[in-house]
Amino acid sequence: MSKNGPHGVETLPQSLxxxxxxxxxxxxxxVERGRYEWHVTDGGDPAAQVARFLAGHGLPVDDLTRPAGHRPDGPCGAALYVSAAAGATMVGAPAGAPSPVPALPDVVAVVYGHACAPVSAPAAPAGPxxxxxxxxxxxxPRQHAEAVQAVRAAIARGDVYQVNVVGHAAARYTGDPRPALARLAGLPGARYGGTLHGAGWSIGCASPETLVEVHAGRVVTRPIKGTRPATATGRRDLLASAKERAEHIMIVDLERNDLARVARTGSVRVDELFAVRRWCDLWQAESTVSxxxxxxVGLAELLRASCPGGSVTGAPKRAALDRIAxxxxxxxxAGMGAFGWVGPGRLDLGLTIRxxxxxxxxxxxxxxxxxxxxxxPDAEVAEAAAKAAPVRALLAAG
Incomplete structure (x- = not known):
């Protein structure tokens, strides 16, 4: 569904x-100038639809290689959120089990223009x-471990090489969730910290991972794969782990293949391989592929090539998506999708981990x-819990 006025979130006040x-x-x-929302039940090609919506609002997304400048009298840009289910749909794979947040659309694009005066300050911190x-x-934990074993069995059969397995948890709340979600942006290493809101839903992101970035005709992805506690021992273990390095390089190869679908022939390169960086109390291995x-190449083609992200699906991607479903x-x-900004001459989407x-x-x-x-299996269950712990703790803080 498309909302073409500035009232897509009429139940929420204007804020930064x-x-x-x-x-x-x-x-x-x-200020919001237009809003597009799409659910997997709506049908059609969400990549083409959202690109058409943004182009109709004056954003140059039909050819991302063309130079474009920021104009104060034109659209500043747009927030773009794409769920993992929408990404799977874009590549013809199963969307997976129903979302536990049915109010949240699977694609949201919000176009923003410039107001004549500053809008109000952000919401105050959560009160009593x-x-x-x-x-x-x-x-x-046992069911999670059994899923890990099922993936290992699929690997033994030769069905897949790697599959990302994701769990979910929910907690009831009272009060306004938006300040709690906004706090996530303050977590160390949250390169894609931020929020987005709609009628009946909100998301908050603390992701360190670049799904896809485009600037001056060059496209970049920074897959993260490999985790250890952020201690001196943990760093040494991560660098020395043959298992983590093999898992990481497999995804780097997948990302090289994804970028090759939208790249000039022979231009794909690995700029940095297996660099260890910190997110909260974890070390993680990151590479840069460009x-x-x-x-x-336009936005629709780029989304089809990059979504859903290889580091949260597996290899081969389509076979991994079948296993995930x-x-x-x-x-x-809201997890394992894309979230960020599309503006004249630039695009920057983070992968919605954390x-x-x-x-x-x-x-x-x-x-x-x-x-x-x-x-x-037990180590994989513990790793997932360690990744979720900082997010849960900050959401619970008063």
């Missing part, structure tokens, strides 16, 4: 725009009315990890 990648110089003067109940997992975009009992909702969503009465979080033949 907190979308990852929004130009800092414009943040205090942006904020309460978050206990987390309820969608599967038990390419020159082929002439005429069969194994995960709850949809990925991301939470709110509906009318519950907060939702997702976490998981890549499974290979060498994966230990």
């Amino acid at each position: 725009i907190d979308v990852p990648g929004v130009p800092a110089r414009c943040r205090s003067v942006l 009315g904020w309460w978050l109940g206990p987390w309820q997992e969608s599967w038990t 390419a020159a975009l082929a002439p005429g 069969a194994l995960e009992p709850v949809g990925r909702g 991301t939470a969503a709110a509906d009318a009465d519950r907060l939702h979080v997702w976490a998981g990890g890549g499974i290979t033949w060498d994966s230990d």
Whole structure:
């Protein structure tokens, strides 16, 4: 569905725009000019539809290789959110189990223009009315471990090489969830920290991972794969782990293949391989893969090539998506999708790991990890819990 006026979130007051990648110089003067929302049940091609919507609002997304400048009298840009289910739909794969947050659309694009005067300040920190109940997992640790074993069996049969398995948890709340979600942007390493809101839903992101970035005709992705506690021992273990390095390089190869679909022939390169960086109390391995975009590549083609992200699906991607749809009992909702900014001459979307969503009465979080033949089920369950812990703790803070 498309909402073409500035009232897509009429139940919410105007506030500073907190979308990852929004130009800092414009943040205090942006107002909503148009909104597009799509659910997997709506049908059609969401990549083509959202590109057509943004182009209709004056954003140059039909050919991302063309230079374009920021104009104060034109659209500043747009927030763009794409769920993992929408990404799967774009590549003709199963969308997976139903989302536990049905109010949240699977694609949201919000176009912003410039106001004549600054808008109001952000919402105040959560007050005494904020309460978050206990987390309820969608599967038990044993069920999670059994899913890991099922992936190992699929690898043994030669069906896949790697599959990312993700779990979900929800907790009831009272009060306004938006300040709690906004706090996630302050987590260390949250390169894509920010929020987005709609009628009956909100999302908050603390992701460190670049799904796809485009600037000056060059496209970049920065897959993250490999995790250890952020201690000196943990760093040494991550660098020395043959299992983690093999898992990581497999995804780097997948991302090279994804970029090659929209790149000039021979331009794909690995700029950095297996660099260890910190997110909260975890070390994570990150690589940088880049390419020159082929002439005429637009937003729709880029989304089809990059969504859903390889580091949260597996290899081969389509076979991994089939396994995910069969194994995960709850949809990925706001997790494992894309969230960021599309503006004239630039695009920057983060992968929605370390991301939470709110509906009318519950907060939702997702976490998981890549499974290979060498994966230990109990260790994979513990790793997912470690990734979710900082997000849960900050959401609970009063």
